[in-house]
Amino acid sequence: MVKNLITFDKNPYNHIKIIDLIDESDYMKWEILDYHNQKFILDNIVGQTPFTRKGHSNFLKLLPTLKRKQYITYFDNRAIGKVSFTPVDYGWDIFSYHLFHENDLGKGYGFLMVAAFFLYGFVNLHICKLTTTVRLFNYASMRILQCLGCRIEKQDNQLFYLICTEKDYMSEKEKVSSILAKKFFS
Structure with a gap:
């Protein structure tokens, strides 16, 4: 039985399930190492350093005590990606995904x-805001995050720094759900 399972009742999200990495199988805990080290991922994420087996082993030992949370997302029971963030007083800091x-x-x-x-x-946990960063040329991630209400707070020569408040997200929520429902289930 998975303790930290997140599911949804309404379309299109009812095809999604989210599992805390702590509750994942040993196979998946190691599989994410190979997923992370793929060229297409390393070319687009902020932290571009490949993970090593030894480093990943240390990470897995520390996983239950880490503040940063890691989740595996499934679509119709197929693992599609990983999301991570650090819980802070106002919500989530350094939200990332691939x-x-x-x-x-x-x-x-x-x-x-x-x-x-x-x-x-924003709806279930009532976080107030989240922050994230995106590499300057990662236009796909920028489009996704901006569609969800994120706005650029600043940028430097490598990164966009984005913020999304509950109000920002709530103003886009219904439009996003409608777009996704049409894309996946029309």
């Missing part, structure tokens, strides 16, 4: 995954 499969790029799975987390965070 898909697992390169052939899922451009098909809406990233949008659906992130939208499910925003829904869970």
Whole structure:
């Protein structure tokens, strides 16, 4: 029995389930190492350093005590990606995500995954805001985050720094749900 399972009742999110990495199988705990080290992921995420087996082993030993939370997202019982964030007083800091499969790029799975987390965070947990960063050329992530209400707070020569408040998200929530329902289930 999975303790930290997040599910949704309404379309399109009812096809999503989210599991805390702590509750995942040993297989999945190690599989995320290979997923993370794929070129298409390392080329687009903020932290571009490949993980090592030794480093990942240490991470897994510390996982139950870490403040940063890690979740695996499933669409119709197929693992599609990982989301992580650090809980802070106001909500979530350094929200990040990536898909697992390169052939899922451009098909809406990233949008659906992130939208499910925003829904869970802002509606179920009542977080006030979240912050995130995106590499300057990662236009797909920028589009996803901006569609969900994120706005650019600042930028430097490598990153956009984004913020999303509950009000920002709530103003986009119904439109996002409608877009996703049409994309996946029309």
